[in-house]
Amino acid sequence: MASTFAHEQQEQRAAQGGTEPRPGQPAAGRPAPRTAPQASSATHDVTNQAPPLAPYDASEDAALLEGVRREGAGWAEEDLRRLGLQAGSAQVQEWSELANRHEPELRTHDRYGNRIDEVDFHPSWHHLMGAAVAGGLAGAPWADGRAGAHVARTAGALVWGHTDAGHACPTSMTYAAVPALRAQPELAAVYEPLLTSRVYEPGLRTPAEKQGLLAGMGMTEKQGGSDVRTNTTAATPTAEPGVYTLRGHKWFTSAPMCDVFLVLAQAPGGLSCFLVPRVLPDGTRNTFRIQRLKDKLGNRSNASSEPEFDGTVAWLVGPEGRGVKTIIEMVNCTRLDCVTMSAALMRKTLVEAGHHTRHRSAFGARLVDQPLMRNVLADLALESEAATTLALRLAGAADRAVRGDGTDEAEVGFRRIATAVGKYWVTKRGPAFTAEALECLGGNGYVEDSGMPRHYREAPLLSIWEGSGNVNALDVLRALGREPGVAEALFAELALAQGADARLDAAVAGLRARLGEASPTSARRLVELMALTLQGSLLVRHAPAAVADAFCATRLGGDWGHAFGTLPDGADLDTILTRALPDRG
Template identity: 90%
Template sequence: MTNQPPPLSPYDASADPALLEGLRREGAGWAEEDVRRLGVLAGSPEVQEWAEQANRHEPELRTHDRYGHRIDEVDFHPSWHHLMRTAVAEGLAGAPWADGRPGAHVARTAGGLVWGHTDAGHGCPTSMTYAAVPALRAQPDLAAVYEPLLTSRVYEPGLRTPTEKPGLLAGMGMTEKQGGSDVRTNTTTATPTAEPGVYTLRGHKWFTSAPMCDVFLVLAQAPGGLSCFLVPRVLPDGSRNPFRIQRLKDKLGNRSNASCEPEFDGTVAWLVGPEGRGVKTIIEMVNCTRLDCVMMSAALMRKTLVEAGHHARHRRAFGALLADQPLMRNVLADLALESEAATTLTLRLAGAADRAVRGDAAEAAFRRIATAVGKYWVTKRGPAFTAEALECLGGNGYVEESGMPRHYREAPLLSIWEGSGNVNALDVLRALDREPGTAEALFAELELARGADARLDAAVTRLKNQSAEASPPAARRLVELMALTLQASLLVRHAPPSVADAFCASRLGGDWGHSFGTLPDTVDLTAVLERALPGAL
């Protein structure tokens, strides 16, 4: 056998300067040793095999036991549980909320960026568990019971009384058949019982991921309007709460993770926050899961870039290594720029989230608008990126055994999950209109790079003009410019000149085509590639 690349694994998923520099810069340098250890583990043959097996052997729904009792359980391959156990133990679920160190949320995000080189599916329950904590705090009596369990580093699968388990996972049920993202049209009803704060639910949800979680935050129509509720799968007395899984979704990607259509009929639920404030309550959860969508997109970019670089380094065509072919070098360098910009923005958003949690109002305002901007743009770039990286492997990349088709199928989900492109673009307009401090926070961030690059300065001026005249039909154009100027600003301030100049020339200067691999001749391809894939190209 000749001219075939060796297996990539073992490799170090944390061997990324943009990741490690961002980790330190955003206040979590203390976690570098753990992130590096997790990166080595993520790139190990054993863990890469877990990811493959978890996706090859998909979850199976069991609605009834052998005697006909309704059980509504989902069975998973052992590899899924290996991945989940590691993720929870490494603090990628709710643990940061119990960690008082500055940078705890940044450390979790960095861990997700390297552990994301494994399987994206199990990132769903860990993400929702992380995101449930701030929403649950709207009801202090419930938070006192459940938060210590949601922030635990112990993973214990199986349904039983939540307070008898050493650790819990949380899910979320928002969308319904008739409304999708328009959750105010939800028809699931919540009827008060004689016990204060306790209701019974009746209705359905159209897309609820991770039905094997222990508790769920659910939106339903109470007498006072759309409200948020905590729904446990098992009630305090040990009986099953009605949570009837009608079917599992047959999805394009994210195959290792179960997503379902549950129906509620007399399902017991506890009110979280005031009646009629359900969207405001659960939006705290959505803000966190949107950050994780950015994080996972950045992780997929980095993973597929590493795969493409490895292939190019070992595959020969037309008398030379692919890595030495000028046009392939342009493609890989262009992908490297996109990956670094996504990673740098992800960690900046995580830093803002961490500081917002600790009471920094300016960072909270920046987080509010920048997370929606990042969610829109980075997740939009993901599918095109993974397609180009797959193409670098040619026919080998189109074969399931390469793993690249799995990554390619995964990428579109992240732009749909937690609000599709239009929802996030319009959310940016809503922030500009109703929360003026968000615009001030964004432009204050961009001002930090003023004078460093004329192309960036010109883009910021254009952005200010467009922001003043923002309208729904132009929302996507505006948010795209926001994302590019924000990424460019971060790279100009923190990345090597070769990276920052190449990004500004191509993304802001107009010297770029409509696909990856169209960087101008002025770009120092070698410097960009040596940073992204050191010693290889």
């Protein structure tokens, strides 16, 4: 195993520029060399095709940069610019493709028959992970005392989301694990400094011997899914206080090569949360038998597994019987990341569509100059800006809610309901959005080489992970009924745009009326209206008039068809497109 770890470390150092790459590998931070096109016969001359998009600046997004400044993280703009150039580089885009082409492989045993339960990843996965962790996209904000640190991380994820979505799973779980782990201060004291590190150190070793750790989670089981209270994994106390042994089988546990996992299991006092390390403090392997890796629709670069616990050592996090309450802060964080990654996928595919249509001609004109194509692109641009703006507003609420003084109750209430609302709506819009953006490329977009099919397959995951649409819609109803102040916090936010647009005002009034009639059957319609009024209010307050007017006319005013590309004739398409897709030449 030492040779495997050494190989991983060598790859990681190469990714960070610490050593020269292996022969045949491009140096980190440099564009991959391009091979000159071979001469061909006249019948195969390539014309009227878009050139490669990369290199490009993934942070070149007015809505993103304005939102970062508005939500208190303007100090991070220079770092975002650097990250944007890195994300859009030819080399990093190639890493993303390779990490998905060469999927992780499970090795249950070594050559001698010893159980090892390891997953091998392509070197490109490690390069991406190293850059993401170094960029502060894992647990780093919890160790950063600056106001806006969580906004900066969300903005970084929006930018780095132009690469590969699979490796965002372990970074998201690591970020979300920190506040949950704080329910057990003695465990947090040991693990939090390593979970908030900016060092990616792959390989299973004693946690205390590493410079940085990643965290995963094991919540769902095959008999219950989101209904975690039906979990059957049993936790048995040992003679050592706070230490238990687990026995059971988990159904979806992503990134099984993480160092530690937060797991739900049934203790004598009820459903409880536990910390499960892959390697115990004495250096021995904890029992973590990976039965198989899931064969998924998308998210192919990431390994999702079914681990079996049998005498697995675990430490209690929070009180017995309070497992759901202990992980609720974790859920708030991962749901924000679902919104963020959906918004990132929207932006990435919009940029791809805009690039293609600028360089492709049909019927005597560039596609981007065709009136109906401009309508499609502008409609996609509205959706993308609304998603990005909402993600950053949610990040701002999270930053202010978790800062520690507990005085900003309005932001706590707003975060609670708006995150569930955003998770429901933005992730629902993602698959339709990516399908439309793919269609802008025509047949070229349906071919794997374009990368668009990978993005399209990724989009539905974000609606499923951390609660499907029904789970989130019902969670909104639960918050309205059980948590005083959340409705008032939402309407206080909406009131900031009162009087600026009659269509928005009418929609907010309609929302108030619907609250009194809310029921599980109509929960989706209620949450959809919440999301649209919230996005509309943010755009009315912060976006150019052309963007806000077109959004309110369609999403709130009813002047909109059932497909993208149905903006009314009066919409200012030129202003919308110039803002969303600045001409790169």
